[in-house]
Amino acid sequence: MHAQKVKISLSLIVLILLFLTTAILLVLYAKEVFEQKWAPIVGGMAISSLVSLVQYLISYKNYRNNEKLEDSGVLEFLSTRGDRRYYSQLINKADAQFDLLFHTSKRFFEDFCEEQPEDNLLIKKLDNNPKLIVRMLLTHRDYLESEEQPSYDISERAIKRLTDKYSERFQVKFYKHEPNHNLFITDKDAVIGPYFKNERGKYLPSIHFRSNASFVAPYKKFFDTEWNNAESFD
Template sequence: MNIYKVRLSVSLPWAITLFAGAWIFIFVGASFLFTDKTWFGKEGILWLFAVGAVPGLVVALAQFGLSWVEFNEISRIKRLAVKGVLRTRDDPAYYGKCIEKAERHIVFVGGTGRRFFQDFADVNYPTDEKKKLITALERGVHVKILVPTETHLSDKQLEGIRSAKQRCDELRRTFPRQFEAKVFDHPASYALVWIDHEVIVGPVFANMESKNTPVIHLASHNALAESYIANFEYEWHNAKPFTST
């Protein structure tokens, strides 16, 4: 065996400890070899080490205190199960990564669903970049779409909802056991994408383009996420079919 190709794996805490220990050993040895002062004498070796160590300890304690505050804040955020905040919903790449990891279900609730299908179920797109929803259906993921009826949409949204309905009909015919779409009889008040244990949710404002509204990314066990999931399940139970098949 060639010893020059042997690799040693040392964890960072041990590497820091060994490095610090080596330098302490070197300086202690140098103190004995290159000084005539005694260990406990006036302004001796112990006094020199204390003078050097105390400022360092003060700085280290201050740094530790700041790190502890930061650690507590990070821990609090982790307990809230907040994974991120997006300034807008217009980020297909962000949603696409979650869809790619889906194993059980994908739920969409929103205004029309037109952009959702354009971004993730465009069969005419030359690459798989905009076919992630179709790919998810092909691997057995269940998909549910929930949108409002046409009576609760603006004239500008009508074209979008009709385009979405056509796409839903196509997906329902292709994946009859995995794809479902329904409508509720009131205006949409929030936009929701629920993928397995991930929930991305945000408000729907009547005077603002939906893609420009902010959203928050939560784990599904977050209290806020659970309230939206419960609302979706209630709406879904009372909704009517959206597809013609």
């Protein structure tokens, strides 16, 4: 039989210590084991500890919820995907690989893959790190609404430029179904969010996780499955 690990949360440990400290001080004060001159001090400490215990009990559920979020790898809840500065920080942190599943990716190309200095962050990463690999999955043109196809055409020109320059280090494929997820996964971070039909992806929410979080593992597997079934860019 394998020994089962028991994990005790920090918030529970603090709660137990507060309870024991309060109980000990109250018992000592009630039994008057100290000299009279120390009694007011011990009594004051007991009252302070009791107040701290009550306050901690009131907030205990919030502490536990925060610990659960930390344990699940959640770093941030994002109300929009249009925060360029936020994604710039994630790009700067990455060292090994980008796995990206987008709709048309027009905005991503415009923000991070242009030639001009203020819009070329990903290009600089690729130039400075020869081991960095980008895999990008986009919606096949046949599955886009007619009003979305001009965005596809803009992205297609950027893809041609980048695949010509970086070859196998910048790979793009197309999935043949309607978009359902937005994935931005690197060796450090993972931002995961849904796509809703007739809703602009820029304004949809996402959750930022640590890339190694257990919650992210199924999405990495999903990306690999989609990648294996997708159509390559010619």
